[in-house]
Amino acid sequence: MNTIAERIYDFLKAFPPFSMLTSVQLLEICKAVDIHYLEKETDLFIAGKPIENQFYVVKDGAIGLFREETLALVDECDVGDIFGLRALMRKGEYKLSAKAIEESIVYSISSELFEDYITTNAEASAFLMSSFAANISYIESNPLQRRNQTENIQDFFEEQFADYSKNPINCSAQTSIKEAAQIMTNKRVGSIIIAKNNMPIGIITDKDLRIKIATGLISIEESVTKIMSSPVITYPENITVAEAQIAMIKNRITHLCITKDGTPNSELKGILSEHDIVVIRENNASVLIKEVKRAKTAEELKHIRERAHQVLKRYIKQQIPIIFATKIIALVNESITQRIIDLAIVDMYEPPPTTFSWLAIGSQGREEQLLFTDQDNALVFGNVSESEYAKTQSYFLELAKKINHDLNIVGFELCPADMMGSNPKWCLSVSQWNEQFKAWITKPDQDNLMLCTIFFDFEFVYGDANLVDMMAKSIFESIDSRDIFLNYLGLNALKNPAPLSFFRQFLVEHDGEHKDQFDIKARAMMPLVDAARLLILSKNTKTQSNTITRYEKLAALEPQNKDVYFACRNAFKKLLRFRTEQGLLHNDSGRFIDLESLSKANRLELKNCFKAVKDIQDLIQTRFKLSQFL
Template sequence: MNTIAERIYDFLKGFPPFNMLSREQLFAISKAVEVIYVEKDQTVFSINQSIESNFYVVKDGAIGLYSEENTLVDKCDEGDIFGLRALIRTGTYILDAKAIEESVLYSISSEILNEFITTNSDASKFLMQSFVSNVKPSDRNKTRTELELDGSLNLPELQSADYSKNPITCSLNSTIKEAASIMTEAHVGSIVIVENKKPVGIITDKDLRTKIATGKVDIQQTVEAIMSSPVKTFPENISVSEAQIAMLKNRITHLCITKDGTTNSELTGILSEHDIIVLRENNASSLVKEIKRSTAVDQLKNIRERTEDLLQRYLKQDIPIDFVARMVSAINNAITQKVIELSIDKMNKKPPVNFAWLAIGSQGREEQLLLTDQDNALVYEDVSKEKNETVKPYFLELSKHINKALSIVGFELCPAHMMGSNPKWCNSVSEWQAQFKSWITTPDQDNLMLCTIFFDYDYVYGDTKLVEKLSEHIFETIEHNSIFLSYLGRNALQNPPPLSFFRQFLVEDNGEHKDQFDIKARAMMPLVDAARLLILSHNIKSVNNTVNRYEKLIELEPENKDTYLFCIEAFKDLLRFRTEQGLANSDSGRFINLVDLSKSDRLKLKRSFKAVKAIQELIKMRFKLNQLM
């Protein structure tokens, strides 16, 4: 008997994807594993080191993954896999792996990966989801995905992007005319400005049209006068999905590729939006490009309808729902930004002062996949009382144009009037600060309800500094009114796990949705409310997405990791389930006819309710709310 292999087998069988293999497969792997001991601060592999033909599983201890700036990117502990993404992509490592404490590692060769893991259907499906969502394999639910790996990453979104490896460049001393001539001769739409072979700026055709052709800048000036700087840089093995998200998030069409992914290393390529579109037609990037070119709201409506097709395609491919939500959210934001630009043009007058448009509620959390009603607000610069008499009416009129246009696109007007066109939700910075302070210091039921909506806001358009002022004020006010979190905790317990004493689903008793199950109020919102409460208690700003909040909580409270992972998986299941129901019934997916559910669907929903119970028990203990039982 091989006692060492038996011990390795007993350990690996507790973690995915190894627990998806047959006993024979896993034991064969266990016999081939190399056991490695590393001392504290010892390096396992380094940035720019050639990738080895093996990956690692942490048996004991902890391994830190660090960026070039020595920033801790991830911490891998018991059962976590690292080095696998690099192994499949090949090339060199882009992170340092170093022991945070004395550790024991299991080293597994690429031959073992190809022979036993990628050939196993369940294990390969699991790895696909792990790669696309950029989550550690030990944190994933083994039953979630049905994607195929077949030994390689075959979805375009997961492949390394095919970028131009001969970027056209010029120096900082070059004139704009010289740069334009170089672009023309090379038949390219962009040129990267380099200094010591490192990218410091970029000029595109758009810059030449908007800054030179209009006469705003003299063509004899140096390129520094019109270049965009700093540039957005990424490593050579950037995936298509990462490139799409980067372009959408930063509203840019070109990414600079460097040796280590930072501006401090040599430029090796340029990746354009066109490169992405060639790879996959009608993807999120191409839709956003169309949005930017749109000149009418009807065109935006057509694009948003096509987004539903993109959404359905992603769901059929079983792409992780958090990735899908980020893509759809980016499209929604791009549509809103274009709507605001068109609405400002309608006003025939530029905004009198700086302002910002906020998405609130589910869109503010990047969780609005379906065409539900609008939730938004507007904040503008503080002005004198006299000036406000003309400034506020301007922004109210602008908001009406924006809300009307969004309703034409497909986002219905909010029945509760939680929109920027409502004078209550169109305020100066000081007025918003006073509003938030009133809600926090007087936490009655109505004010708590407003907090749950307006605390989940996200910047969409305008002056980011105004939004930062609001966030700082909210956290300062909460810090001086700590009892507020207890009230918010009570509010988070208003919807207990939605099962009756007899383990039946709690459904609506009357009204239009009688006998239907409210998946939003009874299952999803308890998880949303809990994540918001807990992240506020840690004074963490700018983390609004529910999944991201729980991931941050895992980092802050590793002792509660299992509970938070349970909540993440439950929320993703519920979000996917609601989205599928909404697409099938052409509605918001909020109310579900239980008679239409399969037994499997019922069991999946009931499992999610256990996560609600677990997180609510944690809240009761944390904020001493057991008396509510």
């Protein structure tokens, strides 16, 4: 074997699916690999051009995949990533353009080598099939793919484009309810769209007819506008099953209107119903959430959450995008909490004396609680008179105690630091919470800053959302009145620098139970979390709590820094996935990692994430002029 082939072999053997090949198979591939050197901004292939007879692996640098019409970055391929294989299997023309977004070296591998050495290896073939389904929006249909498709591919139907009805039944706003019902009966459909100039303005379903007409509430001779749901929830034609599931769950509906550009103000193209994405597995997320709503005890909810844990295992094993996994598990966790609160209220001696809201804080508030970790939550209730305060707080403390107890049964352990709604410190009226936030911000010592980093990631779960809006407004008012607070929060965000020593070695724990292990949460993830929180607070917005979406929002607000923000987003995705994989592997929180157990490729991938930590901390130090504080 020649020297170049040896170097290629040493590189590829660290990355799947090449790591799954036999030495003989991989050696044959390496002998025929072509090497491409690309300067920054150089095109490798262009959308609309005939597909080359090869696919690619990034050796060094990074390759961006862009949509031709919008120039939007669809994906960023880092060291070891494969791209262009789906296009090779599809044939025809490229649908995306590939461009070096930094100086790069890329290996290309022909389709003949792919068919001879990769598709013939069962493990490598299964890995690729999983990767396709996890990272693309639809699954192509051609002989080569069908030949290598496994039963497990059905586990990824959520990421395919949804197969919606292309000929939606519609009527005008002047149509009577009786006429609409007759049309639905004749066409054998469960819904009808009310359209104007072929744009959807409302929808009627069988449920509407049953609840509003069969009960006699409204005459069947009235116009359809009397009972239609409006405005409609619309999505573009390329909606995935995953997006449809999340939209239906979030909006508590069973039908989505499909329009040309995804808004109600464009041409109606179809309708997607819950029936169209009928459950094909027992542990489908939407089924679990429906079961949550029917559950009568915490023990039943525990069983459902354990099944959701198995869903997570499958998603991680088969490379479902981490952002999708977090959304699904967050919805399950939220639904379970809501059901527990419903049951707890029923079990109380009387109804709540005033309005209240239950808040998830910390990682659950950020929708990043994929594994079973301890609880972090709080309760806020409406302002009452001073004479009624103690009695009102006592009621909500008892309610919160029931909620915390049942969440513990489900699998979310009681918080060791007692940061829960059952703690009188975290069960307050709106005005008391406002005073608490003001005190923390006015006196930003280490303890108060720690509390801010936890409580400022709150998310409304149950109750009166207006109370939460009032809290958010109070936080920003307090910050505005104390400008220096953001500087202290900035210093706090810098307390954990990029976790590499002078010699580029991982910084590990020096003593204690986790001696010589790497703390991925404190040393790698929390610096990115803290930075995103600080920067989004400085923009005076509470619309984003999730770290990934915070960085995406920041990139939109500051396009001049989008490269830094996208790098942080991508690094956090990788770290979150890595921690989840470790937690599932060792049946723990995944926080502490034995570096010796990792492959060279995994260690390299972790190290690559640390540059984003350094870059974002450099940005913070400059923006908030923190050198004078250090």
